[in-house]
Amino acid sequence: APDTAVGTAAHALELRDITKRYGAFTAVDGVSLRVDRGQFLTLLGPSGSGKTTILMAIAGFVAPSAGAVLLDGRDITGLPPERRDFGMVFQGYALFPHMTVAENVAFPLRVRGLSRAAREEKVRAALDLVQLSRFAGRRPAQLSGGQQQRVALARALVFDPDLLLLDEPLSALDKKLRAELQEELKALHRRIGRTFVNVTHDQEEALSLSDQVAILNHGKLVQVGPPEALYERPRTRFVADFLGKSNFLHGMVREVRPDHIALQAGGTRLVQAMREGHPAPGMPALLSLRPEKIALLGEEDGAENEVTGRIAAWAYLGAGYGLTVATADLGEIRVALPAWRAPIAPREGLPVRLGWSADAAVPVLEDADGG
Ligand code: ATP
Numbered sequence: 001a002p003d004t005a006v007g008t009a010a011h012a013l014e015l016r017d018i019t020k021r022y023g024a025f026t027a028v029d030g031v032s033l034r035v036d037r038g039q040f041l042t043l044l045g046p047s048g049s050g051k052t053t054i055l056m057a058i059a060g061f062v063a064p065s066a067g068a069v070l071l072d073g074r075d076i077t078g079l080p081p082e083r084r085d086f087g088m089v090f091q092g093y094a095l096f097p098h099m100t101v102a103e104n105v106a107f108p109l110r111v112r113g114l115s116r117a118a119r120e121e122k123v124r125a126a127l128d129l130v131q132l133s134r135f136a137g138r139r140p141a142q143l144s145g146g147q148q149q150r151v152a153l154a155r156a157l158v159f160d161p162d163l164l165l166l167d168e169p170l171s172a173l174d175k176k177l178r179a180e181l182q183e184e185l186k187a188l189h190r191r192i193g194r195t196f197v198n199v200t201h202d203q204e205e206a207l208s209l210s211d212q213v214a215i216l217n218h219g220k221l222v223q224v225g226p227p228e229a230l231y232e233r234p235r236t237r238f239v240a241d242f243l244g245k246s247n248f249l250h251g252m253v254r255e256v257r258p259d260h261i262a263l264q265a266g267g268t269r270l271v272q273a274m275r276e277g278h279p280a281p282g283m284p285a286l287l288s289l290r291p292e293k294i295a296l297l298g299e300e301d302g303a304e305n306e307v308t309g310r311i312a313a314w315a316y317l318g319a320g321y322g323l324t325v326a327t328a329d330l331g332e333i334r335v336a337l338p339a340w341r342a343p344i345a346p347r348e349g350l351p352v353r354l355g356w357s358a359d360a361a362v363p364v365l366e367d368a369d370g371g
Pocket of ligand 1: 022025027052
């Protein structure tokens with residue numbers, strides 16, 4: 001089919017309407033996705049949303065109840081895992097404790113019957129790639145958690161797979177180490193140009209590593225796109241909420257103009273730039289407003305949207321302040337205030353005026369299942 005021919009050129013991996021049922025329970029519900037060659041795709045969602053099941057279906061360990069997995073346009077749905085030849089770094093897919101680092105990394109090459117000389121060269125290259133050459137003779141127990149993860153990565157990459165599958169590879173590490181390894185993983189991906197599919201429930205990791213993020217909830221694909229697009233233009237309340245903090249403002253549409261809508265929230269009038277969809281006058285609308293898009297206005301300042309309130313709570317966060325402002329018409333509003341933009345020192349009960357521009361918020365849909 002012409003569709004398949006196009007797929008062959010552009011998409012390294014394609015999921016077509018994948019469903020996985022366990023008895024009456026649907027773990028994955030009609031998920032379709034395309035990953036271009038060399039892209040980094042992350043499956044992101046809360047616990048139980050079906051991320052691992054999808055990854056296992058790609059790997060071949062889980063047989064979908066319906067749908068197809070295509071590699072370079074070829075249907076591989078029925079192919080056993082060992083014949084897919086993907087690199088994998090899974091939770092609990094541990095290193096062999098009795099083998100040295102070099103032996104661990106060489107293992108996939110021995111299974112594939114490579115000569116000793118060929119193995120040694122590839123192991124050296126893979127260990128160089130993750131900067132662990134000097135630990136080649138150690139055993140896993142003599143390495144830190146981050147180093148062990150890098151060995152697992154080297155072992156997954158040593159046979160130069162087209163596709164690398166990662167299931168929460170960094171989740172067991174502490175925050176600082178995780179951030180370091182995230183940067184390394186990203187640099188590694190750029191360097192080797194292979195296709196990566198990663199699973200995580202960590203939104204920061206998903207945003208910082210990926211070319212594309214696929215957001216899952218209750219087994220369904222909710223939205224997929226580049227990190228900036230998802231963060232700036234979430235389609236639903238769930239996506240906005242899951243991908244960072246947000247305020248949700250309820251209003252009634254009063255006026256619809258070509259480039260903006262006017263909303264009424266109690267006694268407060270809101271002006272909102274048009275995005276997609278045209279809510280009709282008289283209809284309720286829901287806006288997502290990120291805390292960092294809100295400014296604390298000084299006496300002389302004005303903004304397209306303004307609301308007054310009092311600081312109900314605040315916290316110093318190093319790079320700035322996190323404020324919770326109680327307002328009469330919009331409820332509690334969270335504000336992220338960079339330290340250099342804080343005109344006052346926050347204190348509880350302080351009256352403040354908040355401001356944001358018409359394009360700061362995004363209209364979002366209330367999720368069908370309530371969130
Ligand atoms: P986590 O982040 O907690 O790993 P996840 O998004 O990866 O979650 P999955 O492991 O894909 O979620 O599981 C999705 C749903 O399918 C869960 O509700 C889980 O309990 C269910 N499930 C997974 N495997 C099986 C199985 N073998 N039998 C029955 N139910 C299963």
